[in-house]
Amino acid sequence: MSNALAIAAVTATLRNRLFGAVTVGDLAGTEVTVAPPDRARSGVTGTQLNLFLYETVAEPFRRSHGLPAADDGSGQAPLSLSLRYLLTAYRADEGDQLDPIDHRLLGLAMRALHDAPVLGGDELRRALAGNDVHAQPERVRITPHALSLDEMSRLWGGFQTQYRISTAYQACVVLIDASRPGSVPLPVLTRGPGDSGPVASAETAPTVPTLESVGPRELASGVLPGERVVLRGGALGNVVEAMVTERRTGATATLARAEPDPDEPPDEAVAVVLPDGDDALPSGVHTVAVRDAADRVSNELALALAPRITSPLPLEVARGQRGEATIVLDCVPAARAGQPVLVIVGDRAVPDPALTARGRISVVLPHAVADTHRLRLRIDGVESRSVDRRTDPPAFDARQVVVIT
Numbered sequence: 001m002s003n004a005l006a007i008a009a010v011t012a013t014l015r016n017r018l019f020g021a022v023t024v025g026d027l028a029g030t031e032v033t034v035a036p037p038d039r040a041r042s043g044v045t046g047t048q049l050n051l052f053l054y055e056t057v058a059e060p061f062r063r064s065h066g067l068p069a070a071d072d073g074s075g076q077a078p079l080s081l082s083l084r085y086l087l088t089a090y091r092a093d094e095g096d097q098l099d100p101i102d103h104r105l106l107g108l109a110m111r112a113l114h115d116a117p118v119l120g121g122d123e124l125r126r127a128l129a130g131n132d133v134h135a136q137p138e139r140v141r142i143t144p145h146a147l148s149l150d151e152m153s154r155l156w157g158g159f160q161t162q163y164r165i166s167t168a169y170q171a172c173v174v175l176i177d178a179s180r181p182g183s184v185p186l187p188v189l190t191r192g193p194g195d196s197g198p199v200a201s202a203e204t205a206p207t208v209p210t211l212e213s214v215g216p217r218e219l220a221s222g223v224l225p226g227e228r229v230v231l232r233g234g235a236l237g238n239v240v241e242a243m244v245t246e247r248r249t250g251a252t253a254t255l256a257r258a259e260p261d262p263d264e265p266p267d268e269a270v271a272v273v274l275p276d277g278d279d280a281l282p283s284g285v286h287t288v289a290v291r292d293a294a295d296r297v298s299n300e301l302a303l304a305l306a307p308r309i310t311s312p313l314p315l316e317v318a319r320g321q322r323g324e325a326t327i328v329l330d331c332v333p334a335a336r337a338g339q340p341v342l343v344i345v346g347d348r349a350v351p352d353p354a355l356t357a358r359g360r361i362s363v364v365l366p367h368a369v370a371d372t373h374r375l376r377l378r379i380d381g382v383e384s385r386s387v388d389r390r391t392d393p394p395a396f397d398a399r400q401v402v403v404i405t
Helices: 006-022 101-115 121-127 149-159
Strands: 031-033 048-058 079-090 141-144 166-176 210-214 228-234 239-245 252-256 269-273 284-292 301-305 315-317 325-329 341-345 348-351 361-365 371-379 401-404
Touching: 006 031, 006 048, 006 079, 006 101, 006 121, 006 166, 048 101, 079 101, 101 166, 210 284, 210 301, 228 284, 239 269, 252 269, 315 325, 325 341, 325 401, 341 361, 348 361
Parallel strands: 031 048, 315 401
Antiparallel strands: 048 079, 079 166, 141 166, 210 228, 228 269, 239 252, 239 284, 284 301, 325 361, 341 348, 341 371, 371 401
């Protein structure tokens, strides 16, 4: 790869090559500069060739693909750039205006870039002290970059100077090392049991544990603590346990396989029972996977664990002197510090409740209306179950209400 001098080194290399190509014969006094076009003629009255870097473009197809780690062990992808130059020829201010000497200059310069489109390692090394573009794994190639008349006009309009005969070139690719160190993983020792590598099969049915859905099928919301959960998929006959990983903490709970359901094919379904009470997993969206007797682990699926309100329901609350209603709820799993909690009364959401050390939730509902309201509790994005979807049609749970008087 290259250090931060790479752009300057490529520009200096191009200038040196152009200088050697055009300073011949009666053009020996030609100056080769790298100034902006609006300042290129400052102090110059003779023939001149100006090379101006007008744009740098990140290479999109390399942006997310790092190259092999460098000798320093950095795995951070380098900055990949294309450099775009404007090459402009000028004739002398005093001289034969009928001699298109600027056209001759441009022709010599373009031939020099056409004859050797790849910048050599030696000329890159000599161009600028301290640069190491010559050491990057890919060569820097010079190609013409076509600009339409409209693009060229807008480019020169930005310089606010008179147009001169010009052409554009692109130098690609220039790789600049990242200064931020990347992570370098250790080599893989074995690829699965016995270093067997991936298991490939022509069968359409899965040959390794594969999860496709989380049940029960009749539920469209999160599962509750203590409930039996059915994981469906393929190649599940030898599964011995399920692993539920908490999204916030990364902690993993291991659940043994429960007794199979006689109505479920054993190779297509695994049942586990979620812990309840003080051992309940926190509410929220977690991930679940299974492991079989051969220590093969399946893919992960999302598992939404809903809170269950354990306060006596229906809840009866009397309004205070200012018309407010204070609602206190207990639930399993108990709300934990750092989890977003929302109490929903009817269609009114009351955020940021007070939490006690044991997870009791207390909110004040201002301007409460005396009536019977549906009561819901949402913890970490998962809402308590307020609808019974096992009936046809689904119905609200008549007990999960708060009566405000």
